[in-house]
Amino acid sequence: MTNSAIAVTGLRKAYGDKTVLDGIDLDVRAGTVFSMLGPNGAGKTTTVNVLTTLIRADGGTARVAGLDVATEARDVRALIGVTGQFAAVDDLLTGEENLQLMADLHHLRADEGRRVVASLLERFELAESARKMASTYSGGMRRKLDLAMTLVTRPQIIFLDEPTTGLDPRSRRTMWAIVRELVADGVTVFLTTQYLEEADQLADQIAVLDQGRLVAEGTPDELKRKVPGSHVRLRFADLAALDGAARVLTGASADEAALTLRAPSDAGVRSLRALLARLDEHSIEVEEFSVHTPDLDDVFLALTGHASTEVVAP
Amino acid sequence: MITSSAPLTDARIMLRRNFRHVLRNPVTIFNGALMPVVIMLLFVYVIGGAFNVGERYIQYATPGLVLLAITYGLGATAVSVNTDMTTGIINRFKVMNVSRGAVLTGHVLATMLSTMIAVAVIIGMAFALGFRSPATPLDWLAAIGIIAATAFAAAWLTVALGMAAKTPQSAGMAIVPLILLPFLSSAIVPAAKMGQGFRQFAEYQPFTPIIESVRGLLAGAPSGGYAAAALAWCAGIVVVGYLWSRATFSRRA
Numbered sequence: 001m002t003n004s005a006i007a008v009t010g011l012r013k014a015y016g017d018k019t020v021l022d023g024i025d026l027d028v029r030a031g032t033v034f035s036m037l038g039p040n041g042a043g044k045t046t047t048v049n050v051l052t053t054l055i056r057a058d059g060g061t062a063r064v065a066g067l068d069v070a071t072e073a074r075d076v077r078a079l080i081g082v083t084g085q086f087a088a089v090d091d092l093l094t095g096e097e098n099l100q101l102m103a104d105l106h107h108l109r110a111d112e113g114r115r116v117v118a119s120l121l122e123r124f125e126l127a128e129s130a131r132k133m134a135s136t137y138s139g140g141m142r143r144k145l146d147l148a149m150t151l152v153t154r155p156q157i158i159f160l161d162e163p164t165t166g167l168d169p170r171s172r173r174t175m176w177a178i179v180r181e182l183v184a185d186g187v188t189v190f191l192t193t194q195y196l197e198e199a200d201q202l203a204d205q206i207a208v209l210d211q212g213r214l215v216a217e218g219t220p221d222e223l224k225r226k227v228p229g230s231h232v233r234l235r236f237a238d239l240a241a242l243d244g245a246a247r248v249l250t251g252a253s254a255d256e257a258a259l260t261l262r263a264p265s266d267a268g269v270r271s272l273r274a275l276l277a278r279l280d281e282h283s284i285e286v287e288e289f290s291v292h293t294p295d296l297d298d299v300f301l302a303l304t305g306h307a308s309t310e311v312v313a314p
Numbered sequence: 315m316i317t318s319s320a321p322l323t324d325a326r327i328m329l330r331r332n333f334r335h336v337l338r339n340p341v342t343i344f345n346g347a348l349m350p351v352v353i354m355l356l357f358v359y360v361i362g363g364a365f366n367v368g369e370r371y372i373q374y375a376t377p378g379l380v381l382l383a384i385t386y387g388l389g390a391t392a393v394s395v396n397t398d399m400t401t402g403i404i405n406r407f408k409v410m411n412v413s414r415g416a417v418l419t420g421h422v423l424a425t426m427l428s429t430m431i432a433v434a435v436i437i438g439m440a441f442a443l444g445f446r447s448p449a450t451p452l453d454w455l456a457a458i459g460i461i462a463a464t465a466f467a468a469a470w471l472t473v474a475l476g477m478a479a480k481t482p483q484s485a486g487m488a489i490v491p492l493i494l495l496p497f498l499s500s501a502i503v504p505a506a507k508m509g510q511g512f513r514q515f516a517e518y519q520p521f522t523p524i525i526e527s528v529r530g531l532l533a534g535a536p537s538g539g540y541a542a543a544a545l546a547w548c549a550g551i552v553v554v555g556y557l558w559s560r561a562t563f564s565r566r567a
Binding site: 050053054074077078081082084085086088089090092093097101102104105106107133149153265298 | 324334401409
């Protein structure tokens with residue numbers, strides 16, 4: 001238990017007759033990034049709301065830092081921080097005042113509060129805009145301010161609910177760098193995302209959520225291993241070359257309309273060199289050559305049996 | 315550790331936050347402080363001369379205009395409360411163990427503060443426009459007490475309405491009846507001069523005893539009956555507003 005930052009068993013939640021969480025089990029080790037991946041409406045935010053004491057589950061148990069979220073909510077709140085999907089900043093206060101508000105509400109001593117606020121403004125590159133109202137901030141700045149506000153209380157466990165949804169690629173990378181820093185400092189991060197790349201980049205452990213159920217859990221590599229292996233894709237100038245190649249490369253499947261051939265391969269350098277050498281021996285000219293390793297999109301499709309329609313590539 | 319003084323500290327922090335909102339929103343300042351002045355000038359110099367109220371119009375209308383100064387600022391509170399509930403910042407407060415009453419109390423106190431400033435402006439204007447009062451300091455104290463009680467009641471009801479509304483826009487709309495109510499009381503003209511139906515409504519709605527008690531106190535002729543009715547209405551509205559907003563606050567995640 002000492003090693004488990006979040007432990008959840010059989011979590012259920014329904015609104016009316018609509019089941020949102022249908023028996024979720026989770027175990028998040030302390031000091032790691034755990035990513036809950038799933039499309040819109042899968043139940044990610046509901047999970048975060050239960051774990052952060054904002055709503056009560058209908059069934060099951062959830063312990064955060066060893067404390068029960070239902071009966072020890074007050075103590076749980078003292079240890080966690082949450083940055084939700086919509087930046088929860090006060091538009092009519094400046095960046096600095098927003099942070100100061102958090103310090104005041106956390107009952108920090110005045111001098112300590114000022115020190116924490118100044119260091120967070122510096123760390124999140126908000127010092128220049130510190131005296132401007134948050135309503136004038138860009139989306140990326142608001143999200144940074146939001147996260148900085150969460151960090152005023154120095155939480156041990158941080159919940160990030162879709163922290164990069166709607167951000168431009170550059171802001172997204174900044175956010176990723178911040179998450180990595182947090183983990184380096186020993187913080188546990190529970191991150192929900194609908195971006196496969198994000199989970200792949202950040203998470204030690206991924207749980208795939210679909211319609212209120214966990215359909216898979218594992219490291220990014222473990223999940224990728226669950227789908228059909230990697231392959232190479234070859235395109236030819238004409239049908240004669242395609243047919244020739246199909247005879248040489250056993251186990252390959254041809255697509256005559258696209259003039260392409262898909263051949264299984266472990267995508268290693270040695271086997272790729274051998275494959276190209278065989279085509280050379282038979283003097284078959286290749287127009288285009290590409291290597292495909294499965295990404296989490298393939299994983300999602302393989303695990304749920306349907307495409308992650310809501311999932312938009314970042 | 316959380317001490318027993320935390321709810322008060324939190325309420326003070328919230329008051330400061332909400333009052334900053336008031337100061338930074340030009341629309342709020344216009345509606346809360348300037349609009350009642352504009353209405354005052356309009357009624358005293360343009361419209362009021364046509365009313366036969368049995369005395370100089372400014373003399374009659376000042377207590378009513380004080381009431382308008384209370385209600386005109388409420389729209390901003392309703393919108394601000396609703397914005398808190400709908401933008402996710404409330405979740406942040408909840409997760410921070412901020413005492414739940416403090417969020418509501420902060421709004422109520424900030425509203426009280428800005429309302430009392432608007433009331434002071436209107437009373438100052440009234441004197442500048444020729445309002446005179448034979449009231450003793452004790453009468454004034456009592457009048458200010460009733461005005462403060464009214465502002466307190468209106469603030470709680472507004473917080474409840476703002477809390478219950480779905481969007482900030484509809485929250486702004488929800489308090490429009492509250493703004494119109496003084497016009498259907500004896501604020502602007504005596505109830506006796508109104509048409510059938512309106513007269514009965516004016517006689518039995520809360521603003522009439524509130525205005526009549528303030529009017530009596532400022533005229534140096536206090537009426538215990540009106541004052542008791544006014545305070546009873548305020549107490550009732552505070553209880554309803556308080557319970558309603560607490561209930562909504564707990565229900566909305």
